[in-house]
Amino acid sequence: xxxxxxxxxxxxxxxxxxxxxxxxxxxxxxxxxxxxxxxxxxxxxxxxxxxxxxxxxxxxxxxxxxxxxxxxxxxxxxxxxxxxxxxxxxxxxxxxxxxxxxxxxxxxxxxxxxxxxxxxxxxxxxxxxxxxxxxxxxxxxxxxxxxxxxxxxxxxxxxxxxxxxxxxxxxxxxxxxxxxxxxxxxxxxxxxxxxxxxxxxxxxxxxxxxxxxxxxxxxxxxxxxxxxxxxxx
Amino acid sequence: xxxxxxxxxxxxxxxxxxxxxxxxxxxxxxxxxxxxxxxxxxxxxxxxxxxxxxxxxxxxxxxxxxxxxxxxxxxxxxxxxxxxxxxxxxxxxxxxxxxxxxxxxxxxxxxxxxxxxxxxxxxxxxxxxxxxxxxxxxxxxxxxxxxxxxxxxxxxxxxxxxxxxxxxxxxxxxxxxxxxxxxxxxxxxxxxxxxxxxxxxxxxxxxxxxxxxxxxxxxxxxxxxxxxxxxxxxx
Numbered sequence: 001x002x003x004x005x006x007x008x009x010x011x012x013x014x015x016x017x018x019x020x021x022x023x024x025x026x027x028x029x030x031x032x033x034x035x036x037x038x039x040x041x042x043x044x045x046x047x048x049x050x051x052x053x054x055x056x057x058x059x060x061x062x063x064x065x066x067x068x069x070x071x072x073x074x075x076x077x078x079x080x081x082x083x084x085x086x087x088x089x090x091x092x093x094x095x096x097x098x099x100x101x102x103x104x105x106x107x108x109x110x111x112x113x114x115x116x117x118x119x120x121x122x123x124x125x126x127x128x129x130x131x132x133x134x135x136x137x138x139x140x141x142x143x144x145x146x147x148x149x150x151x152x153x154x155x156x157x158x159x160x161x162x163x164x165x166x167x168x169x170x171x172x173x174x175x176x177x178x179x180x181x182x183x184x185x186x187x188x189x190x191x192x193x194x195x196x197x198x199x200x201x202x203x204x205x206x207x208x209x210x211x212x213x214x215x216x217x218x219x220x221x222x223x224x225x226x227x228x229x230x231x232x233x
Numbered sequence: 234x235x236x237x238x239x240x241x242x243x244x245x246x247x248x249x250x251x252x253x254x255x256x257x258x259x260x261x262x263x264x265x266x267x268x269x270x271x272x273x274x275x276x277x278x279x280x281x282x283x284x285x286x287x288x289x290x291x292x293x294x295x296x297x298x299x300x301x302x303x304x305x306x307x308x309x310x311x312x313x314x315x316x317x318x319x320x321x322x323x324x325x326x327x328x329x330x331x332x333x334x335x336x337x338x339x340x341x342x343x344x345x346x347x348x349x350x351x352x353x354x355x356x357x358x359x360x361x362x363x364x365x366x367x368x369x370x371x372x373x374x375x376x377x378x379x380x381x382x383x384x385x386x387x388x389x390x391x392x393x394x395x396x397x398x399x400x401x402x403x404x405x406x407x408x409x410x411x412x413x414x415x416x417x418x419x420x421x422x423x424x425x426x427x428x429x430x431x432x433x434x435x436x437x438x439x440x441x442x443x444x445x446x447x448x449x450x451x452x453x454x455x456x457x458x459x460x461x462x463x464x465x466x467x468x
Contacts, residue, residue: 087269
């Protein structure tokens with residue numbers, strides 16, 4: 001099922017005899033890596049500045065009386081004040097959207113979406129992965145770049161990314177995009193959805209970082225160079 | 234592929250990611266302000282293009298109104314700049330056929346519109362209020378404003394100032410507002426006359442208007458815009 005290119009990495013041994021040192025798989029096409037790292041920065045800025053904007057009215061209720069939901073510390077927000085936060089948010093949203101559009105277009109037209117898209121074929125493999133990750137079950141055989149649970153997580157976060165943009169537009173332009181705001185229950189609820197989607201993405205990022213740490217250097221490098229040394233498949 | 238070639242290839246693939254470093258421009262303090270200004274400007278440009286002159290903001294039933302006592306007050310300087318109502322006029326200038334001082338009675342003689350619309354603050358809260366007044370577009374016709382001009386600017390008794398794009402000024406829900414909840418505007422809410430535009434964010438709704446100018450050149454943009462907020466900020 002994998003469409004990754006496998007190469008044998010060899011070294012010249014004694015008497016110029018080829019000595020196999022590793023196998024490597026080309027897992028991440030250039031556009032995917034480019035989008036991944038631009039998005040890393042863009043998402044960081046969007047969340048940091050978004051929380052700055054949230055600090056101006058940290059509530060989803062009435063203004064009078066105002067009941068704050070949480071006091072987000074200024075140190076973990078970007079922009080210094082509401083106006084600054086809005087400048088960062090309204091600037092990086094275009095970078096965030098452009099990256100998302102480029103990524104989706106590439107995945108669809110190159111056919112590479114098969115690598116990440118969670119489909120019914122991945123259903124049977126999902127439960128063994130859950131057992132392995134969370135209940136010390138045996139590790140299922142690795143056959144492609146992403147296991148079924150990974151595909152499930154990536155597919156979900158791509159949907160969340162799209163939702164973050166749609167809910168964002170409903171908050172930014174609730175009248176011009178009245179149909180979007182209406183679908184979310186009006187401006188007031190669009191703001192809640194936008195906030196909720198942010199936390200869901202943040203939860204993914206947290207899990208993603210844990211997995212990156214657990215899976216070691218070769219795996220991390222593959223997101224930079226595209227090549228993963230010694231793949232398990 | 235031999236090991237050396239593999240490493241060369243990996244290095245080349247890594248180098249191809251250098252465009253990502255361009256984002257580091259935002260980390261340079263000397264460039265940051267200018268870049269963010271450009272970004273905000275692009276957002277305003279896009280927002281102006283998304284604005285549809287004939288598209289109305291939702292209106293609401295009386296039952297959905299935020300009670301008047303719970304309608305928040307945000308002022309930039311003082312709650313009451315002490316306008317003397319008897320002497321008050323709106324001074325109209327710029328690209329108009331009939332410049333001069335207009336009384337409240339002249340504004341009130343125009344067809345009265347009452348609408349229950351949502352008021353959204355840049356901070357994120359929103360309320361639904363009932364506003365009454367004359368359509369700005371009717372007033373602009375009264376003074377013979379050039380509808381081809383680009384901007385309408387206002388000055389206020391508390392030295393606040395604002396500016397609007399002509400498309401929003403001509404929007405049918407854009408009011409010269411003198412009533413809230415069917416009562417004359419109170420001093421804290423901007424008596425005797427304020428802007429009320431459901432298609433714009435809260436800080437654009439200038440209170441205690443004293444001057445109105447139709448113009449093609451923005452001498453001053455707006456108080457909050459000068460602090461770094463968006464100029465167009467249409468909803």
